[in-house]
Amino acid sequence: MASKIQEFTRSASEVDPHDREQVFDAFRRWGYLQAQLDPLGQYLPPQPVPELDIPGELAQQARRYYCSTIASEFIHIPDSSRRQWIQERLEAEPPTPDQHQILDLLLKADLFEQVIQSRYLGTKRFSLEGVTALIPFLWEVINHAADRNAQQVVLAMSHRGRLNVMVNIMGKSPVDVFSKFEDVDPRSVLGGGDVKYHIGATGAFQAASGKSVNLHLVSNPSHLEAVDPVAMGRTRAKQIRLGEDGVEKVLPVIMHGDAAFAGQGIWAETLNLSLVPGFSVGGGIHVIVNNLIGFTADPPECNSSRFSSDLAKRLPIPIFHVNAEDPEAVIRIAALALEYRYTFNTDVLVDLIGYRRHGHSEVDDPTITQPLRYARIKDHPPLYQIYAQRIGVDPKPEADRYQAQLGEHQKKATTAKKMPVFAQLPEYWNKYKGGCFKTEYEVETGLAPSQLAAIADALTTYPADFAIHPKIKKLLEQRAEMGHGKRPVDFGMAEALAFGSLLGEGTPVRLTGQDSQRGTFNQRHSVLVSTVDEELYVPLSHVAPGQARFEVYNSILSEAGVLGFEYGYSRDYPETLVLWEAQFGDFANGAQIVIDQFVSSGEDKWGLPTGLVLLLPHGYEGQGPEHSSARIERYLQLAARDNMQICQPSTAAQYFHLLRRQANRAWRKPLIVFTPKSMLRHPDAISPLSDLSRPRFLNVLPETEVQLPQRLLVCTGKIGRELRVERKKRKDDRSGIIFVEQLYPWPEADLAAELDRHSAAREIVWVQEEPANMGALWYAVPRLRRIARGRPVLTVKRSPSSSPSTGSAKAHEMEQKTLIDLALGSKTS
Numbered sequence: 100m101a102s103k104i105q106e107f108t109r110s111a112s113e114v115d116p117h118d119r120e121q122v123f124d125a126f127r128r129w130g131y132l133q134a135q136l137d138p139l140g141q142y143l144p145p146q147p148v149p150e151l152d153i154p155g156e157l158a159q160q161a162r163r164y165y166c167s168t169i170a171s172e173f174i175h176i177p178d179s180s181r182r183q184w185i186q187e188r189l190e191a192e193p194p195t196p197d198q199h200q201i202l203d204l205l206l207k208a209d210l211f212e213q214v215i216q217s218r219y220l221g222t223k224r225f226s227l228e229g230v231t232a233l234i235p236f237l238w239e240v241i242n243h244a245a246d247r248n249a250q251q252v253v254l255a256m257s258h259r260g261r262l263n264v265m266v267n268i269m270g271k272s273p274v275d276v277f278s279k280f281e282d283v284d285p286r287s288v289l290g291g292g293d294v295k296y297h298i299g300a301t302g303a304f305q306a307a308s309g310k311s312v313n314l315h316l317v318s319n320p321s322h323l324e325a326v327d328p329v330a331m332g333r334t335r336a337k338q339i340r341l342g343e344d345g346v347e348k349v350l351p352v353i354m355h356g357d358a359a360f361a362g363q364g365i366w367a368e369t370l371n372l373s374l375v376p377g378f379s380v381g382g383g384i385h386v387i388v389n390n391l392i393g394f395t396a397d398p399p400e401c402n403s404s405r406f407s408s409d410l411a412k413r414l415p416i417p418i419f420h421v422n423a424e425d426p427e428a429v430i431r432i433a434a435l436a437l438e439y440r441y442t443f444n445t446d447v448l449v450d451l452i453g454y455r456r457h458g459h460s461e462v463d464d465p466t467i468t469q470p471l472r473y474a475r476i477k478d479h480p481p482l483y484q485i486y487a488q489r490i491g492v493d494p495k496p497e498a499d500r501y502q503a504q505l506g507e508h509q510k511k512a513t514t515a516k517k518m519p520v521f522a523q524l525p526e527y528w529n530k531y532k533g534g535c536f537k538t539e540y541e542v543e544t545g546l547a548p549s550q551l552a553a554i555a556d557a558l559t560t561y562p563a564d565f566a567i568h569p570k571i572k573k574l575l576e577q578r579a580e581m582g583h584g585k586r587p588v589d590f591g592m593a594e595a596l597a598f599g600s601l602l603g604e605g606t607p608v609r610l611t612g613q614d615s616q617r618g619t620f621n622q623r624h625s626v627l628v629s630t631v632d633e634e635l636y637v638p639l640s641h642v643a644p645g646q647a648r649f650e651v652y653n654s655i656l657s658e659a660g661v662l663g664f665e666y667g668y669s670r671d672y673p674e675t676l677v678l679w680e681a682q683f684g685d686f687a688n689g690a691q692i693v694i695d696q697f698v699s700s701g702e703d704k705w706g707l708p709t710g711l712v713l714l715l716p717h718g719y720e721g722q723g724p725e726h727s728s729a730r731i732e733r734y735l736q737l738a739a740r741d742n743m744q745i746c747q748p749s750t751a752a753q754y755f756h757l758l759r760r761q762a763n764r765a766w767r768k769p770l771i772v773f774t775p776k777s778m779l780r781h782p783d784a785i786s787p788l789s790d791l792s793r794p795r796f797l798n799v800l801p802e803t804e805v806q807l808p809q810r811l812l813v814c815t816g817k818i819g820r821e822l823r824v825e826r827k828k829r830k831d832d833r834s835g836i837i838f839v840e841q842l843y844p845w846p847e848a849d850l851a852a853e854l855d856r857h858s859a860a861r862e863i864v865w866v867q868e869e870p871a872n873m874g875a876l877w878y879a880v881p882r883l884r885r886i887a888r889g890r891p892v893l894t895v896k897r898s899p900s901s902s903p904s905t906g907s908a909k910a911h912e913m914e915q916k917t918l919i920d921l922a923l924g925s926k927t928s
């Protein structure tokens with residue numbers, strides 16, 4: 100019979116040893132500190148807990164439930180019905196497991212590693228030995244998930260045991276894995292590809308019930324835990340695609356290392372997305388594949404608390420620790436975790452505690468750093484042997500047979516000619532292209548004035564009884580005028596028109612970032628808030644009947660976690676225009692791993708394209724070193740082989756066309772956009788409505804006002820707009836101003852044509868706001884020289900600096916004035 104859980108702690112002397120609830124409460128609360136969790140008995144010794152010094156039979160009984168090879172932390176969950184649910188199951192007799200199945204899985208997991216060890220001695224594989232119970236764990240989770248209607252499981256894991264999971268869970272052929280060790284067909288991956296323990300895979304799992312579950316193992320960089328938000332974003336995209344019961348149909352199972360779990364901030368960020376609207380996936384199964392070591396570091400060096408799992412206590416979710424050498428306990432927790440996730444739709448964490456049989460990789464000798472532990476491990480039998488003995492089975496005949504079979508597979512691999520392919524892109528990728536740009540991918544993006552007016556009307560209308568904020572009322576009135584050509588279009592409206600048009604054409608739009616609903620610069624206002632009851636109204640969700648889904652979320656204050664999530668989302672929803680916005684462009688450096696390891700190189704390493712858009716506010720406005728630069732130089736350095744597009748639209752219309760181009764081209768490439776701040780409302784950056792009816796985005800904006808320039812100022816972004824205003828003021832008819840709106844792929848032909856058009860110009864000047872060692876200078880100047888036809892290419896820029904800009908608004912103004920004087924004058928270097 101379920102009982103009320105005490106909300107406070109009693110000392111042992113206050114507990115009546117004959118009161119079952121009082122006794123059990125103490126163990127439910129503190130029992131996890133005295134469980135037997137380390138198979139080698141070196142770490143996690145039972146901790147003295149005075150509250151548990153309770154005599155009597157009931158205490159013995161409670162100890163069996165709470166201090167065995169399973170330890171449970173769940174009293175921190177505020178919802179008593181959930182705690183009740185857990186304790187009822189932990190205090191029940193465990194179901195009888197299929198012991199032969201467990202043995203079979205353990206044997207296969209161990210022997211797979213042993214065969215690689217013997218055939219490819221000294222080659223890195225990151226063996227799972229010591230925690231091979233992961234394989235029956237996953238087997239049990241996926242089987243139960245199949246019973247709960249799961250159609251897909253998104254798996255994420257780092258190096259450790261990855262190959263084992265590929266073979267023993269994902270159904271990949273051992274021949275294919277061995278041929279990766281043979282490194283066949285190196286020519287196919289010259290300059291690209293990835294190591295075997297990072298690549299992704301797709302596969303099918305045949306559940307015991309006969310159902311098939313699709314598995315997706317997410318491609319993973321070396322950077323530990325970076326894959327976590329990506330897997331979550333992928334899961335959410337798959338769930339949205341499947342509709343209402345998507346949360347049931349798609350389950351994420353994320354594996355972590357113990358050192359990485361405790362240490363990596365991106366995981367803390369991801370965990371915090373768990374219950375947030377727009378990011379929740381209805382919970383996932385998280386497993387710490389805990390070998391109680393991180394490379395050469397012992398647990399006390401990796402973590403400030405007893406368990407590496409402690410970070411997860413920030414959430415109201417259960418944490419189960421289980422000794423990986425008790426496979427039946429592991430199986431029991433697998434089933435319990437899965438049922439909990441499906442019952443309460445939250446994350447569940449399982450800390451699977453074993454050891455690591457070899458060094459960090461197989462080329463490391465762990466006896467140098469942990470001689471005592473490894474002396475003990477040397478004599479410790481593999482788990483399948485321990486378990487076989489426990490259940491009274493002689494495993495040798497089956498072990499010999501399986502070993503011989505793997506030997507055959509290995510032999511076959513030595514004659515393989517082709518690099519095996521482990522992953523298949525889903526059919527919704529069929530209509531999209533990766534690779535290098537081809538002109539046939541170009542699309543027209545302009546819209547007729549009548550179309551723009553209709554969208555504008557929808558975007559500026561709200562229910563008659565909606566209590567609108569007076570400032571927003573005015574804004575919408577102005578936007579309505581913009582949509583009818585009665586006033587120039589600003590960036591905010593250009594974006595709304597781009598989104599609105601795409602939604603009406605059937606392209607979903609998803610935008611996230613800190614404060615993205617309103618917009619950091621008070622420019623977006625995509626969600627209207629009633630002044631009476633704070634009810635929300637989203638005009639972009641009311642553009643046209645049958646329109647596509649519009650999502651805009653204010654994200655948690657995270658860059659790496661949220662950008663990783665959106666990258667993952669874009670990977671599984673290429674039909675959606677997915678945009679992530681940094682509050683200021685330089686904050687994206689907190690997500691540098693996601694940018695380097697996924698966005699810019701994912702296609703090269705794993706053949707996985709994405710059309711993700713990064714909106715990075717950029718521009719020197721005297722706001723100090725941290726709010727000025729989105730670090731154009733970094734993105735340009737990452738650019739090669741048409742891996743992404745790097746653009747800085749300098750008018751509202753250009754932004755409109757750029758967004759529409761990104762959605763409507765079949766070419767799916769990341770788009771990095773340096774977006775405006777003060778330029779949002781710069782009089783020279785607003786556009787006549789007719790510019791939105793132009794055919795397309797222009798990679799280069801030509802000089803339009805000066806007929807015969809003697810010098811050509813080439814620039815990108817806001818500085819060009821400032822130069823144009825100043826030029827007018829000075830009545831300067833010597834300087835032509837050309838905007839490079841797309842920096843990468845470098846629009847060489849367009850730019851060359853524009854430079855050639857002005858043959859009277861004697862010099863070309865690259866002008867930028869950024870210091871000499873930043874911005875696009877180093878990238879643009881040699882490229883300009885190639886097309887300058889012998890004319891000198893000079894530069895105007897700030898002096899080299901270690902930080903992007905001055906902290907003084909007045910100093911900024913002085914510097915900016917000097918830049919403009921230099922650019923429009925003749926003193927250039």
Ligand SMILES: Cc1ncc(C[n+]2csc(CCOP(=O)(O)OP(=O)(O)O)c2C)c(N)n1
Nearest residue numbers: 259321322323356357358359390392393394
């Ligand atoms: C972000 C990051 N920092 C450093 C490393 C180098 N590195 C690779 S594995 C490893 C130890 C990981 O330990 P743990 O998380 O416990 O996983 P295990 O290898 O023991 O399974 C380290 C430090 C890395 N891959 N990623």
